[in-house]
Amino acid sequence: MKPLKIAIQKSGRLNEDSLRLLKDCGISVDNGRDQLKVTVRNFPLEIYYLRNSDIPQYLEDGVIDIAIVGENLLIEKEKNVTVVERLGFSKCRVSLAVPKGVEVKDIHYFEGKKIATSYPNTLKTYLDKNNVTADLHVISGSVEIAPNIGLAEGIFDIVSSGSTLFKNGLKETQVVLKSEAVLAKSPTLTKDAQQLLDQLLFRIQAVQRAKKSKYILLNVPNDKIEAVSSILPVLKSPTILPLAKEGWSSLHSVIEENQFWEVIDQLKLAGAEDLLIVPIDKMVL
Template sequence: TPNTQARLRIAIQKSGRLADECATLFKGAGLKLNLRDQRLLSHCQNLPIDILRVRDDDIPGLVMDGVVDLGIVGENVLEEERLERCATNRSAEFATLRRLDFGGCRLSIAIDKDAQYQGPQSLAGTRIATTYPYLLQRYLDNAGVNASSCMLKGSVEVAPRAGLADSICDLVSTGATLEANGLKEAEVIFRSKATLIQSTKVLDTATQELVDKLLTRINGVIQAKE
């Protein structure tokens, strides 16, 4: 009988901080993939799975729109997209299958290293440069602080020195970038790791069974490392 099962579609980052870890995870889970070439779409050789390699920023939307079935993305990017979609009345549904053990970082507000900081109210009336305006605004609202933000998709850490903003809200892992730019961390507003998410679109039985099998294997890979 011909194989009519739909292929499971998974979106991962093409290149960047999550790309190698995703490839390693899938390899550990027994997927035979050829991710060396730079193609958008790679077919898994031993299971009915297609891997789509895209910008990390595109992954939440692809899952929320049901264009792909699964995705791996940083929770920072996922939550920012969710908040933006909720604010603009677009669908923002997804299911979290598993938080992963890589891509750890925090989204923090950082200020001039010599500036005084006496809590969130020190930010009142200032401008904060960020790539994450919705996560920042949620923090400011919860803290009852009235501050403005400006969007920078890159080089956020140079904004204060360039006179574009008073402070920044950006991802931090080691803190070396902040230090190199004369900044210090004032508030951690969100803690993030990479996470495996699924579209809420209902899959055919065989494909959902494949998702369950893949998740079992991924759990095994992560447990084996602990």
């Protein structure tokens, strides 16, 4: 069976996050400096390090089977590819911004204005939806400088923390799109490649699930087990083990990160004591 071909960004934050995910999935990646193609030792996978902007086209053409790429780029390039999993990292916004001193009440401020951007398709779709006509200046990089040199009256670009906008005297006005890294597949994926993708996806989902969950251990009087168990958002039912102390048991379960403090407070009120929270490395269902 031929190895599955996966593309990741050649460098930058998305590259680092993608390699970390593969490592968490038990995939060993050994590549030398400036090596653009790597065959993995312990999984049928070939990694291609590509320019971010080239990845959607390579996916559509079937040059690569799958890719970890920013969702915003897939939307901008408008290629025939399918997102199979949202990965939860490299989150950003794609937003409109103007100089700090400019008052903007709504999107109609940009009517007839010049906007610099690296995402013309996404911006045009948004402007058309809001019946706004603007003059778009397509720039491949350093979009934030455009208002300062008189090239444009606003920009449309990726925003992460907002520090780059602040340093260039700009402020965010409208968030057009929220994006994160996704796993996408080619429309030409073969049956064998899909089988390997399913194996990889199984590992990725186990890692993703674990990151969103915590393992919880707590002690509870036996007469309060039922009340405490009803609070725990368990997979099936909590594990209950008797303690050496008569009349007490230890309950073990899993709790989602976003429910953590709310559930912990309820457990304490219901009589739980000695709570221990442990990170989960992998979570296979």
